[in-house]
Amino acid sequence: MNGSVETPGLKSFIISVGSLISARSFVAISQILVLPILARQLTVEDFGLMGLAMTLVIFANTLSDGGMGRSLIRREDADEVEWSSVNWLMIGAGVACTVFVAGLSPLAARYFDSDRLVPLLLVMSVIPLFYALTAAPNAEIERRENYSGIAKVQVIATVAGIVFAVAGAFAGIGVWALVGQQVMLAAVRMVGIFMLSHFRPSFAFSTQGLRPHLIYARDTLASAFLTVIRQQLPIMMISRVLGQIPLGYFAMAQRFNRLPQFGLAGPMSSVIYVRMSKAQKSPEKLRDIYYAGMRLLSVLLIPSMTMVAVAGRPVFSVLLSPEWTPVAMLFALTIGGLVLEAIAIFFMQALFRAVSRTDLLLRTSIEGVIVRIVMVLIALQFSLEAVALSFTLWSLIMVPRNWQLGARLVPITLKGCLAQLIPSSLVAAAVAITYLWIEHLTELPNVAYFLIAAALGVLGIALTVLIDRQKSKSALAVFRHTPQGLTPATPAVGP
Structure with missing residues (x-):
């Protein structure tokens, strides 16, 4: 369906921002409320190890999307084939990122002198794939400005992750409580986005339809990757130079700041x-x-x-x-x-x-x-x-x-x-x-x-x-x- 529509005005803006901020605020407040529990059940080293493992997962998450979801939002004349082509490309990138994180885990463990990293990274390697699977559906939801729906999904996913983390911490599984929280959050979010989105990919793929998105993603991906390096590299450097305990304090500070x-x-x-x-x-x-x-x-x-x-x-x-x-x-x-x-x-x-x-x-x-x-x-x-x-x-x-x-x-x-x-x-x-x-x-x-x-x-x-x-x-x-x-x-x- 084509045609021009008037952009929603102030009321819609307030509702959109309010929905997302309410959801994010709920997540933030939930983190603040749950961290006292986790901080008393887990060690400083556990938080440091999780912070280090998440650096590689965040790198992979950035590569799995490549900014093409954002590109779909801004395209005025994208058709079914174009959306499907971008979707399949991002899923392929997600699979590659999952393999990349899993394959890199032994090298990361050796470099940071922590064998515990290997199983953590193997489990969390599925997270980039979960986010890649939802990139195009999420773009379709945002284009309709259905931010209240996104907010609901985020709240439900957050609650699921927190419940797992708290239960795991009291069960004495240590850092795995934090690992399970991240996997649960990504999995529940994926299911919620699938249910909310109207987008259903067809079995079509056109390289011609990808061209404008690849051009857009070229600089966007590089920029996003560099931003992740800027944010995550200090964590890796602290671990390498100062050790796990200082990294644990720094990782906890980052959870708040x-x-x-x-x-x-x-x-x-x-x-x-x-x-x-x-x-x-x-x-x-x-x-x-x-x-x-x-x-x-x-x-x-x-x-x-x-x-x-x-x-x-x-x-x-x-x-x-x-x-x-x-x-x-x-x-x-x-x-x-x-x-x-x-x-x-x-x-x-x-x-x-x-x-x-x-x-x-x-x-x-x-x-x-x-x-x-x-x-x-x-x-x-x-x-x-x-x-x-x-x-x-x-x-x-x-x-x-x-x-x-x-x-x-x-x-x-x-x-x-x-x-x-x-x-x-x-x-x-x-x-x-x-x-x-x-x-x-x-x-x-x-x-x-x-x-x-x-x-x-x-x-x-x-x-x-x-x-x-x-x-x-x-x-x-x-x-x-x-x-x-x-x-x-x-x-x-x-x-």
Whole structure:
């Protein structure tokens, strides 16, 4: 079915983002609630070993999709044969990645001097295949903007994984509780996406239909692969240089400091990418969407994450246990950079993809990997804390660089970008000073400081909304009216 449809307006945007954020928030909160249980049942080494095993699985996951699912979303005239061709290609890539992870497991175990890696990787090697099988069906769901359905699938899969992890931890199976959690999550998600999607592949394959997707995926895949290297290589380097226990602390810190990107920036960027794709011929509209996304996300992230960083020792002592207090400093040193990356870079990457400038995406990815490797290599000569600090220093270098390249495509300015961050940053500073003042004047149990920090974090968000309400309303208004959008795709649909 062809024809132009009007892009859903503000209400649809709020529902779409709200559905994904609610699901991701549920996942994030579930992780926070379950980690105290797992942290008390498993060892620091278990978390370090799982973090190391996941690096190879994440590499393979990136290769199994190659960005072609994203490419299907933006194609206006893709037909049944084209969708099916992309689907079969991605499944083939998923099979290859599964074989790759399984075959690499003995070499990885030898390199990192850990024989326990082999069985873990053999079991988790199926995860890339599960995600490859759902790449095209998931693209069809996103193209219909059925984000509430995706959110439901994600919640169900998360619950299944958590139940397995907790049961396994109490059963005494150690690191296998974490392994089973990841496999269960991927398997249940796969079944849910199959049930939700209207896409049913035909037994057709055309190399001609693949060409535009391969061109799009060329730079996108390279960029995604480089991003994974940038994120995962420090884990491998820490394991190699500092050992499993420091890696365990770092891996636990990452479980927390990636939550803002996973719970908020990720779902928002998915929805904003679709909106940017539909406004790709209007630089001014793209600028407004980018600014609006930055402003809305900064309101939610900056005050809340500032409070977690400032009150890190009582927060992590309560959530985990006194054994895990080193995580507090690692979190505080990394979270500033990761929040800035989530607010500024995630949406800029969506913009690069939306206007088919994946060359800029690749360029920033290459530069980012080089800067990260150099910084981590230098930091490893000092301490684990220096490695954590390098994440924030990286963002202070790469965010302005992304803005510089983005200004070539849309009329953004440094002043305009910083203006989106200032209100929430000022409020965050105020509530942080308030907390430190309370902590200085009192001697309370950790639970009390935890509750005070949580209350001040919520207060910071509320104050930012109140003080900046006019600009926040303007940011939401950007999504009220959008131009005529992409032609809705109707790939092969089953009876």
